[in-house]
Every structure is written in C-alpha cells, then in structure tokens.
Amino acid sequence: MVEVDQKKKGLFFGQKLEIIIRLINRQSLLxxxxxLNTSELVETHDFLWDTMLAIHSRTQSQEFRRDEVTKKMVSSAKYQKMQGCDLRIDYCKGVECIWSNPECAGKKIKANLDIISQQIMKYFNQEKAKS
Incomplete structure (x- = not known):
C-alpha cells in the first residue's frame, strides 16, 4: 500500500480534472x-505548464518556445513596481513572496495561470480549425 503524505498541499485529482474540463469547454479558469490557496496555485502552475507542453507537442508542428508564452506575462520587476513593492527582485522571482506575501504573489500567479490557460485554449482552437 502506498503511503500518502497528509501534509502535501498539492492538487487533488478532482481539481486537475476540473482544470482539464474547463479547458476543453473553453471556460475561464479565473x-x-x-x-485555491497559494500552495495550490503553485501546484496549478506546474500542472498547467506541463499540460500546455503536452498539448503543444500533440497539436503543433513547430518546436515549443517558452518566450511565446512568457512574453505575455508581466515581468517580476514591472509587477513589483505596479504593487509598490520595494523588496529585492529575487523575492518576487523566487518563492519568498509566496510565503511572506501570499495575496500579492497569488495575484501574480493567477495572472500567469490565465495566460497559460489561454495558450492551451489557443492550441485547442487551432487543432479544431484543422479538422
């Protein structure tokens, strides 16, 4: 029997399924x-990014370019300035703000998640147009 870590703050299967269903139905994930709590947002980011890569590899002929997605995201430096934050930039780029200022970090993660989900829906729409 596999022991489950009760302290793990990751996504449940049902949450992952809801993400996939919303993507397939082209529904907003916002x-x-x-x-989600901050820990779940981080897990969602990892899950969505991996999902995007998998869908890209199955629907796109060109090689995946990370900057095609990240160029749509607000840079950490610009986001800090917009929030009036005077902490070192590595706090925003790393995981420090996730724990010290979860509301601010969560807002940034949600915006990035929306961009990733829009990219996935774009792949779906391109694939549908081919058929």
Whole structure:
C-alpha cells in the first residue's frame, strides 16, 4: 500500500480534472483559481505548464518556445513596481513572496495561470480549425 503524505498541499485529482474540463469547454479558469490557496496555485502552475507542453507537442508542428508564452506575462520587476513593492527582485522571482506575501504573489500567479490557460485554449482552437 502506498503511503500518502497528509501534509502535501498539492492538487487533488478532482481539481486537475476540473482544470482539464474547463479547458476543453473553453471556460475561464479565473473563478476556479480564486478557490485555491497559494500552495495550490503553485501546484496549478506546474500542472498547467506541463499540460500546455503536452498539448503543444500533440497539436503543433513547430518546436515549443517558452518566450511565446512568457512574453505575455508581466515581468517580476514591472509587477513589483505596479504593487509598490520595494523588496529585492529575487523575492518576487523566487518563492519568498509566496510565503511572506501570499495575496500579492497569488495575484501574480493567477495572472500567469490565465495566460497559460489561454495558450492551451489557443492550441485547442487551432487543432479544431484543422479538422
């Protein structure tokens, strides 16, 4: 029997399934993101990024370019300035702010998650147009 870490703050299968269903149905994920805590947002980022890579590899002929997605995201430096934050930039780029200022970090993660989900939906729409 596999022992489950009760302290793990990752996503449950049902949460991952809801993400996939919303993506397939081209529904906004923003309301779903609002239900997640900061730890779950980080897990969602990893899950969505991996999902995007998998869908890209199955629907796109060109090689994946990270900057095609990240160029749409607000840079950490610009985000800090917008928030009036005077902490070192590595706090925003790393995981420090996730724990010290979860509301601010969560807002940035949600915006990035929305961009990733829009990219996935774009792949779906391109694939549908081919058929």
């Amino acid at each position: 309301p779903f993101f609002e239900t």
